[in-house]
Amino acid sequence: MNIIDESGILAISTRLQRLSEQLRKDGALFYKSYGIDFEPKWFPVIYTLHHKEILSVVEIANEIGYTHPSTISLLKELEKQKLIRSKKDKIDERKRLLSLTPKGQELILKMKPVWDVMSNVLKEIADNQNNLLQAINEAENKIKHQSFLQRALQLKSEE
Numbered sequence: 001m002n003i004i005d006e007s008g009i010l011a012i013s014t015r016l017q018r019l020s021e022q023l024r025k026d027g028a029l030f031y032k033s034y035g036i037d038f039e040p041k042w043f044p045v046i047y048t049l050h051h052k053e054i055l056s057v058v059e060i061a062n063e064i065g066y067t068h069p070s071t072i073s074l075l076k077e078l079e080k081q082k083l084i085r086s087k088k089d090k091i092d093e094r095k096r097l098l099s100l101t102p103k104g105q106e107l108i109l110k111m112k113p114v115w116d117v118m119s120n121v122l123k124e125i126a127d128n129q130n131n132l133l134q135a136i137n138e139a140e141n142k143i144k145h146q147s148f149l150q151r152a153l154q155l156k157s158e159e
Contacts, residue, residue: 027118034114038107042083045074046100049084050108054099056089083107 004011004018027040044064049055052063061071075098078084083104089095100108126132 023122030118031111031114034110036107036110036114038111039077042074042078042081045071045078046083046104046108046111049098049100049104054097056095056097058095060098078104 004014024040027043028038031038031040044066045060048060048063052059055063057071057075058068060075061068064071066074075084075086079086082101084098085101086096086098089097
């Protein structure tokens with residue numbers, strides 16, 4: 001056990017980042033094992049557009065929970081890869097509407113069986129009881145209502 005593992009809750013962010021990096025790295029290699037050239041960081045946008053079909057930049061950012069600049073960066077990469085396309089909204093010219101291209105839709109068909117395997121493996125890793133997902137959901141909900149910073153500053157002011 002290393003010092004980060006021994007530090008308990010204090011290193012939760014570091015440990016979640018470490019877990020995320022390992023899952024992304026392995027995910028990319030697993031996609032490659034199926035002959036699919038796909039970056040796991042693209043998943044939230046591709047998956048969202050697969051289910052919601054046409055969304056604005058702001059709607060995508062809200063759906064995936066990323067900042068507007070982070071979302072724009074991802075969208076640029078996906079447009080460059082020709083997996084998504086954008087067009088101006090006829091009602092509001094300032095708004096860009098995004099959707100999967102035929103190449104993106106083809107990719108979804110290739111990825112569905114991979115996602116099934118990944119889901120099974122992730123359920124096994126997460127103890128098949130959704131304990132990890134439940135804990136993440138609870139933490140995200142608490143932070144949504146009062147951020148870590150707000151909570152820390154409140155405790156600081158009570159000292």
